[in-house]
Amino acid sequence: MTLAAYAICLKGIIWREGLRFLHQRERFVSALVRPLVWLFIFAAGFRQVLGISIIPPYETYILYEVYITPGLLAMIQLFNGMQSSLSMVYDREMGNMRVLLLSPFPRWFLLFGKLIAGTLVSVSQCYAYLLIAWLWDIEAPPLGYLTVLPAFFLVGLMLGALGMLLSSLIKQLENFAGVMNFVIFPMFFASSALYPLWRVKEGSPWVYYICQINPFTHAVELIRFALYTQFNPLAFAVVFGCTLVFMLGAIVAYDPSRGLMTLRGAPGAAA
């Protein structure tokens, strides 16, 4: 197969994801409403509660809504990653997945294509959020809006791959609530998204250690530093490493000959 054929296939996958996204306007709105509710309501209440301390990459005192913006951006990407995993479960139940996986292209490429498509959607949501935040007087340095793009992309890939790996474990659509409980909430709350880690450490060293090993913390920090035109090597290493592990895991899990799907029984037969 030629490179051009690969390109056509990739375009097809991205196009489908894009169309699906455009046709579900509620999804775009809800993806934005969620972080905006946090920003306007949650952050407003916590404005005075949070102690003041200057931590990198900030060079001066910041309001709480400025602090949680990178966390909310990562939250958009987290939900988007889980949403695409939800859509994969749906596709599997409906049989669309079989059509995709029957294609002559290697399976890793198909899954990777789907990952890229999902990431593009989440990046566009992030920029829409940044625009609204900008209107709300939450501004990053102008160059930061460019330097944050690679961070968005890598974080989108990591969380998308995680969602994909999880989707191979979920037999039915109804089980998605479990993902919410056991993945999204712990990942989001046990991270640096809502509070700086030094503050978490004051409360409980144990929670602090959990936050430290949570890849989502590093996703948030990668975005936070990139938004202020800085590079955080540790966060990059963790996010990059996790992306590779999750992606490999997803490829193995979706391999029909040895994947988890065969072990757990075919989707149709399971019911």
Next chain:
Amino acid sequence: MPFEMSRAAFVVALLAASPAFATDAFVSNEKGNTISVIDVESMMLKTTIPVGQRPRGLAVSSDGKTVYVALGDADQIAAIDTKSLSVSDTFDAGRDPERIETSPDGKTLYVTNEDSNTLTFFNLETKERLGGARLGVEPEGLAVSPDGKTVVATTETTNMAHFVDAERRKILANVLVDARPRMAAFTPDGKEVWVSAEIGGSISIIDAQTRKIVERIRFEVPGLRAENVQPVGINISHDGTLAFVSLGPANRMAVVDVKSRKVLKYLLVGQRVWHAAFTPDDKFLLTANGISNDVSVIDVGALKVVKSIQVGESPWELVIPGPAKP
């Protein structure tokens, strides 16, 4: 001839490379008993100068070569050479000097003595006490009119702004303002005096001619209790368009449009901000934050806080000597 030319070019290049005037900001650290010097070009701490007990008020000589420091517990004024960055002289200043100002001609130093309720006049050449004016209780705020004829001092407990004749050292008028006036400032055209009231939470604008209050500005920071909004420092830009008012424990600077008296914005700075100073070009305003022990840098054009710099313990006032006044 070609040699001469190239040498001239070299000198020109050298002159162009070195800034015409190296600007430093001087911060008095009330509890650290030191002066922190910040290089304004790089916005980095340059050095720390030990001075006597409880440095608070600062003033710059009219030639920009000396910074005077009021040492409250040493009852002295220290003079710092802005070139060598060391104390070059000290002289007695009466009991508990708090704030100081120099006259526009550079000859006189005005001192508010918090404990003895006086405004003291010093000859800066001979370092001699010229005399004093009795004020209300706990004098602090001090402002000199641009023409040098009037000195305004505020008394924290009497709640007054006293207009004093600079030459005869006599009180011309007393204006009652809101509770606990901390600071006074003339607009650059000399037509108005702005007086802050820490407890009253307001700025009273006094007509310098009629000595009557013409307007009051109040501050309301969303999400903050009114008692935490305590206006203290007032800095009016050299072009007279913007006033920056420090709001103490509100940790914010209010930006006021001088003409319309409207508050344009509240900027988050460090904790308990009292005094501040503009750079000579008005591009930046530096604030001294007494509890967080740092100085916040405000980009005046963008109305944004860009940086905070750690200084000594309990920074109180801040001055930035400009080039010598003509």
